[in-house]
Amino acid sequence: MAAGLVISAPASGVGKTTLTLALARAWRNRGLNVQCFKSGPDYIDPAFHAAATGRASVNVDSWAMDRVSIAHLVSRGADADVVLAEGSMGLFDGVAPRGVSGTGATADIAEMLGWPVVLVIDPSGQAQTAAAIAAGLRDYRPGVRLAGIVLNRVASPRHEDLVRRALNDAGIAVFGALPRHAEISLPKRHLGLVQAEEQAEIGNLIDEAARFVAEHVDLDAVLRSAASWSPQAAANGLNVTPPGQRIALARDAAFSFVYPHMLEAWRAAGAEILPFSPLADEAPDAGANVCWLPGGYPELHAGKIAANARFRSGLRGFAETRPVHGECGGYMVLGAALTDADGVRHEMAGLLGLETSFAKRRMHLGYRLAELAAPMPGHEVGARLRGHEFHYSTILAQPDTPLAVVHDATGTVIAETGSRRGHATGTFFHLIAEDR
Structure with missing residues (x-):
């Protein structure tokens, strides 16, 4: 005990x-x-x-x-x-x-x-x-x-x-x-x-x-x-659906904000996780059926990400036929450009039209409840997802189809709706669990 x-x-x-x-x-x-x-x-x-x-x-x-x-x-x-x-x-x-x-x-x-x-x-x-x-x-x-x-x-x-x-x-x-x-x-x-x-x-x-x-x-x-x-026996496990069967997961110093329980839940559901490093100029595994870019510190590595042509072209090629999703920092990298704290604009993957800037810092912090207006990997239209948002970037442009109606913990609708274009989706919040 x-x-x-x-x-x-x-x-x-x-x-x-x-x-x-x-x-x-x-x-x-x-x-x-x-x-x-x-x-x-x-x-x-x-x-x-x-x-x-x-x-x-x-x-x-x-x-x-x-x-x-x-x-x-x-x-x-x-x-x-x-x-x-x-x-x-x-x-x-x-x-x-x-x-x-x-x-x-x-x-x-x-x-x-x-x-x-x-x-x-x-x-x-x-x-x-x-x-x-x-x-x-x-x-x-x-x-x-x-x-x-x-x-x-x-x-x-x-x-x-x-x-x-x-x-x-x-x-x-x-x-x-x-x-x-x-x-x-x-x-x-x-x-x-x-x-x-x-x-x-x-x-x-x-x-x-x-x-x-x-x-x-x-x-x-x-x-x-x-x-x-002594723990009570749980009748069911986590209420988390993996985004695919074989998941290409960006994983390095720029893409490291992943809740451990999410990865465990994906594996428990039978999914295979295939890590790759955008900072090492690696492309997502060609055998994967979905690509997931978590959050992290892309603003500290924006120049390197912009210069890594193999990663960017591989990601674009992947997104031509299969879904790609980004959370927070990953969402920013799927966008058109990211301006760093020194005011330097770096071209990102361009799978979405999102443009963000760290030159004008503004904290975004809090729980999020999202109802999907469009599908994203692992979740259909109408799914209700619980997550958390924490970043200092400012949205300069978010022109694509909104991914979700997103509320904060008070029930107020917020502007950070996420985006969808083709097979690419992204959110500013990090997914924690599905609403039962």
Whole structure:
């Protein structure tokens, strides 16, 4: 039987990922099998989890997935000793309750699974107020249980003592306090952390984080606070249809934003995935019956993509007879042109008329519910798809037939409709699950 915990915080940027990785590696170093999950639509953290544990991590999302899908995904932790779900944003941060099983908040997952929450709190510029925040989070939602606190970026022993006393007076356990330690900070860029596969020293970073946390946090007390858990048998698997039987999947530093559960669901349904690298000037496999370009960082590689004639001509030839779909960055590459942050315009594949620019940055962020007005690989007209959009590009032109009517989490129709032209389709949102 596994021990389950949720790692959360009052806000983003407090240290959830670092603590999750450190705890996972420290317990793994003790001989425990550790399984991680990521609450919410984050495609980067699961790769860090896998690096720390040696086990694949997947996303669980209470807005986009129903309870059956979540139960199916977390059942992979049945053979683990410890299961850690890393939260996103603040503990209760989500959207209006229009989701399949919740608001997308980490608290939904904690309550659904019955796992207590370890809060990471950064008391910089505070003392006793940190205890008031912790007490407010503890009492905000009756179905969510607080296990205790790990303080991060504590300024001094005196600072730690003031905060600890206040938390003890509030009846809140303190598992440890971490002083500032720049050596274990993970690099960041505009969409979040730099990806695990881009960091040659990721193993050493995680090892140092584990050593540092083990020195300052009572690992045994944290483990004792976890809830005994055995997964409920899920009657069905994920509600995900593969886009084809043999899928040519763009996969490199420019096309890496793929939810692990999607690839697993495709394979579980019998699909074969054939990776290729546009950055290495590779064309999609001629034996594939569909091509899928996921999101990533094409704006960082736009010049190389534009110069890779074999990739572009191979993609165009593929699209003459077979479907090609792009998500977010992949959608941009299927378009006519992409203008980078320096204002340089790069010609893309030209399968769609979309033109985007990073010279005028504007954040687009949030859940999306799309009803298809035209078919796309794996889905017919009228299909309702749940996903998430996160990018900083500006649409300069989107002239093709709209692919879908797309709503945000409030039900408001948005302009990012996606596009269809011939066999090519694209969306700005990343697909998470089909609406049951």
